[in-house]
Amino acid sequence: MKEQKKAPISKQTLNRMPAYFLYLKKLDFQEHQSISAAAIANDLNLNEIQVRKDLAAVSSSGGKPHKGFDICTLIEDIKAYLGYDDVNNAVIVGAGKLGQALLCYDGFSEYGLNILAAFDADPTVIHRSINSKYVYPMEKIPEICHLLNIQIGIITVPAAYAQLVCDQLVDSGIRAIWNFAPVLLNVPQKILVQNENMAVSLAILSKHLAVKLQEK
Amino acid sequence: MKEQKKAPISKQTLNRMPAYFLYLKKLDFQEHQSISAAAIANDLNLNEIQVRKDLAAVSSSGGKPHKGFDICTLIEDIKAYLGYDDVNNAVIVGAGKLGQALLCYDGFSEYGLNILAAFDADPTVIHRSINSKYVYPMEKIPEICHLLNIQIGIITVPAAYAQLVCDQLVDSGIRAIWNFAPVLLNVPQKILVQNENMAVSLAILSKHLAVKLQEK
DNA sequence: TAGATTGTTAATCGATTAACAATC
């Protein structure tokens, strides 16, 4: 087992990895065979050495001088590294428009996310299926989560209910939360909260536009 | 004008700012008057000195020894800093479930985002209003964007159409793109692309769960 | 006043970039 001597994971590298993943898939689709770190760096506006280091950290076979990295292999390596190969079961709480959008998007399986069911408080949306996923009433959360061995709870309820829902999910044995509500959730240490933080995106956008405007 | 000597913006500080913003709004709602950097750091699991520095970078009046920062003032300072006070006009391209979810969410005005219209290719969704925002056919993009002085284009179409839509938006004079499609977009240098990168979130989640699983 | 809390200057840490040797 040489695996153990792999470099420790850098947060920044982890953040860049999905960009490499999307980039390589596009290339693969266009039937390229291999690609150099320099070409990737150029297309993604990154530093060449940074790309080399990032790829070296995840690549199983490494790149070949003169040729670069084999695209197919690299895609597989990144998938393995990011854990996209490990399937995690999830439920969505909140079957409003956003919840339905996520329920109907079938691309998450690509990332190992397997959404099995949804929950809602609204009697007009429960007890029916959306994209073959059944919408249960809220009180079923503990039962279904335990039954289906759910790892991830996805929160798409209005901000005011998010903490309440979060507590219920935690009590039902989930281990991570993907939070779309614009609130900060309180959770026990062992639970990971990943905020799909649209406020951050908007901050970066508006900051950027404001700065550009000033320059003129 | 002493404004000019403000410290240059750190990317990390910018990323943390929305968390402070949400945190402070919650406090404000609970009718607190002021708060110390230490208390914030404790609640958000951040380093105290880091919080002091972050707040010092955006605070107009600074904190007061013994009392800390005035919450209301600080919220206003952060809003000003992040550009949430500057209103940016936006359109959504893709009025499917995700697009509709964004159209129906009225909380974006809090961040200075003003969604004025939507576009779609589907004849069954166009020529009607969703949450008082009209859905136009795709060919109206240039006309409407110029007419309404649109700064930001929000892309919520399937991955396969995202680049096409992006090109149209760029040609229609928008200055920034908020991209929800899981693809990397090619744009001219002057256009900012902000990816709402669910793949990153999923990577962090699945990586984290995989690592935890290994530990056991 | 004493003490809590800020803001700033200095020290440490980690990530990026540069330089260069290794290799197909």
Next chain:
DNA sequence: TAGATTGTTAATCGATTAACAATC
């Protein structure tokens, strides 16, 4: 072989943390 391209070791840069003086 020569040259393109990788991987690694060293240098730089920026961000975090520590130390401490300033102040209400």
